[in-house]
Amino acid sequence: MKILVLNVGSSSVKFQLVETDEASIAAATDRRLARGQIERIGGEAILTLSAAGHEDVRRAHPLRDHTAAIEYIVGWLMSDESGVPITSVGEIEAVGHRVVHGGERFSQSVRVDEKVRRQLEELIDLAPLHNPHNLRGIAAARSVVGPGVPQVAVFDTAFHHSLPETAYVYAIPYQLYRRYRVRRYGFHGTSHRYIAYRYRQLTGRTREGTKILTLHLGNGASACAIVEGKSVDTSMGFTPLEGLVMGTRSGDLDPAIIDFVSSKEGLNLNEIDSLLNKQSGLLGISGLTPDMRELLAEEAENGDRRARLAIDIFCYRARKYIGAYLAAMNGADALILSGGIGENSPEVRRRICAGLEWMGIELDDAKNKAIVGGGEGRIDGAKSRVEVWVIPTDEELLIARDTWRVVTGAELQG
């Protein structure tokens, strides 16, 4: 089945066209036929389009809204330029959408009908920055591919539905949870779930008896403790701001800082929110960039002190979460690193794991250095009591597989 996967933001659309079915899921041979992204929708948009076996295309084109962007994508998929083997819209059999917030209602992926659409609207309050765009994407896709083509919502929060109360209730007055559902939701769920599934596939293990700790380290970063295939704790909270140090997000901090900084700097709450989400993290500490690769280069080439500090704090916070989740799970079989940083930086992996020997985690230097650029495999040393893996995440693939399963009624994996 050919499935269009969409991730719709305020002025952007990322897409992939994936061919998948039961046999290809079992053998991990699903085919990615095309991918790309459109940015700056609403004006002269910037398009990056890439199809298997063809040169990447980058161009500017005026696109007034998300419907126009999705129309363009579908038109390009059918064109000779893309070379993708579809000739009519009807060959796109389903659309899978990344939806950020599923609240307490959605514990797994669902087909979007009128009732689900209304329920998603009710959740806008919890994710005002994301869910409205996701909903707009669903409406736009429907108008382009037609109302008969199933649209499936795959939620960032759904995998964390299994969190126990002890992990999701904050130690603030309980009525705030009762009244407004203020609690830990967790995000990046599709990524953690994919990594855990892939680990079991690579090792031939079943869910039973497995305990793993996944670190998704990209621009956003989060940790997840997974017992028997279920998320039991995760570092992002009510919003994606909590937890690890990220590209531009602070992660954990003392909430008293908010009032103090707001009065000292004369900032209102919106400005503080933007300071913590967009000007903090690696960017805030280094004063240079949110990009880990650039920070590593600054440190190595110029010995930049604050670049080093940013990397050190990033690694230290990750190490503390490893300690916390090993305690939460009473040990683990495997620690798995993923995301742009986890997949590509042996240096950051080394610095995160340095000093965890007492907990039974040791890396093999050569194996660690050997995995970059999309490779996957084990990097722990002979004496390590915990397996350490690098497994590239693939949220779009899992969205496509979930979409196939929801549409065909097959059991959801992972």
Ligand code: ADP
């Ligand atoms: P997103 O969360 O937006 O999907 P990614 O998972 O692509 O982001 O991760 C982006 C991060 O990965 C950036 O900080 C980038 O610098 C980092 N990264 C990518 N390649 C490398 C590399 N070779 N070494 C270190 N960091 C890298």
